[in-house]
Amino acid sequence: MDTQRFTLAVLTLVPLVVACGSQKADTGTGSGSVDARRPVTGVDWRVQGITAGGTARKVQGKPYLAFDAKSGKVGGRLGCNAVNATATVRAAQITLGRPSTTRMMCDASLMGTERALLGLFDGRVDYRVDHDTITLTSENGTIVRAVADK
16 A cells, blocks of 8 residues: 555656756756846937936937947937947946037926036946946946837
8 A cells, every 4th residue: 555655646747847947047058948138239329318427317309329340439418419439348337439429409307407418428337237227337437228229
């Protein structure tokens, strides 16, 4: 009787153990392993939040940044004006050159967003990508949070 119970238990548990799988967790293969991070380049990053001088700023307009690995540049809109600069993207850091912008005058709220975003340029920026969100932090403390435009 004990032998029958043991055999029944083994026959019940073995398929369950095998069904759990034998792949190691971080091999990068299998249907459950997906790298959810986006690349920094080739994406239009829509600005959602800006902190400059320790103060959170309301984002006005539709500012975005787009990094291009081939040209080594960043372009976009700052709320009112277009912007271009050199951009060297490395692991966890971007070096941004001096920005060139168009010279339109807009509503004061748009110009405030623009001034805050210009704080990113002409220096090193640390970045972190988490799924569809990028956080950029400049040497002067300006922090920009943006999401990938879909």
